[in-house]
Amino acid sequence: MGWRGILGFEYGIVQAPLGADISGPELVAAVANAGGLGFLRAPDWESPDYLKELIRKTRSLTKKPFGVGVVLAFPHEKNIQAILDEKVAVLQVYWGECSEELVLKAHQSGVKIVPQVGSLEEAKKAIHAGVDAIIVQGHEAGGHVIGQDALISLLPKVVDLVGDRDIPLIAAGGIVDARGYVAALALGAQGICLGTRFLATEESHAHPAYKRKVVEYDATEYTDVFGRARWPDAPHRVLHTPFFNDCKYIPADQNEAGQPVIGCAIIHDREIEIHRLAGVVPNATTTGDIESMVMYAGQSVGLIKEILPAGEVVKRLVEGAQLLIKNKFSDIL
Incomplete structure (x- = not known):
């Protein structure tokens, strides 16, 4: 075996x-x-x-x-x-x-x-x-x-x-x-x-920019700011990107509902609009403002040096x- x-x-x-x-x-x-x-x-x-x-x-x-x-x-x-x-x-x-x-x-x-x-x-x-x-x-x-x-x-x-x-x-x-x-x-x-x-x-199947950031970044944070409307009470660990740093203190009553659309993607068998603060990571089909999308990653991300x-x-x-x-x-x- x-x-x-x-x-x-x-x-x-x-x-x-x-x-x-x-x-x-x-x-x-x-x-x-x-x-x-x-x-x-x-x-x-x-x-x-x-x-x-x-x-x-x-x-x-x-x-x-x-x-x-x-x-x-x-x-x-x-x-x-x-x-x-x-x-x-x-x-x-x-x-x-x-x-x-x-x-x-x-x-x-x-x-x-x-x-x-x-x-x-x-x-x-x-x-x-x-x-x-x-x-x-x-x-x-x-x-x-x-x-x-x-x-x-x-x-x-x-x-x-x-x-x-x-x-x-x-x-x-x-x-x-x-x-x-x-x-x-x-x-x-x-x-x-x-x-x-x-x-x-x-x-x-992650977006190339997402993969690159996993290699380049070395810090993550545990948060609940992404996808609150779709998946409430579901905290998550994300890359500490500039976008996350700008939005991590949003009030608890705010979520992706009503936020502007920043991109779209084909996810499984559906075409999805991605709103700002959505809990959807960019996959290979994603277009739009990739830099302003959530990117999940574990705490040891800084140990990953190459794809x-x-x-x-x-x-x-x-x-x-x-x-x-x-x-x-x-x-x-």
């Missing part, structure tokens, strides 16, 4: 489902072909036929298994049914209850289910529901972050909670290189989940972690 494999995959490397459609078939297939677990991101609206097409396109690019991520805060029942009908290897869910009924339904379809949690209480519920693995997300993560605890404190608590149960734990939040991988293993994880690092890859092929990211993580353990820690054993 390879070094640190999880859930039947060769390596313990997971590419997060990057919204809204940043992790498309090209990125997911590249990660899968390199031995990792890649996740498509389902639309935040019901579009089961389109989602099936997305899954089938990914299958045309790889013979290896992959997954689909679903945000439970948005309409999702038909999308989940499409995922189960297609018998995708793994269903990842976030920002909502991963119920026993959902777990049973996935298992009856032969699909593994992996929730992402941000607290010990969420982890307890996931274990009780009978999930196949758990992604433990620390406060350092980019994008929408549900928890308040840092990964270094939350992960060991969940490790102790899981005990000897056969539930692999996958660490997420601020991990971009082999050092983070080894640190996560030391804390008790069996794998790592990376978002920002895979955003800055050749196969990512790489996704397969090379997986290779460097695995080989780097192996080398680090051999050269730095073998004498301790």
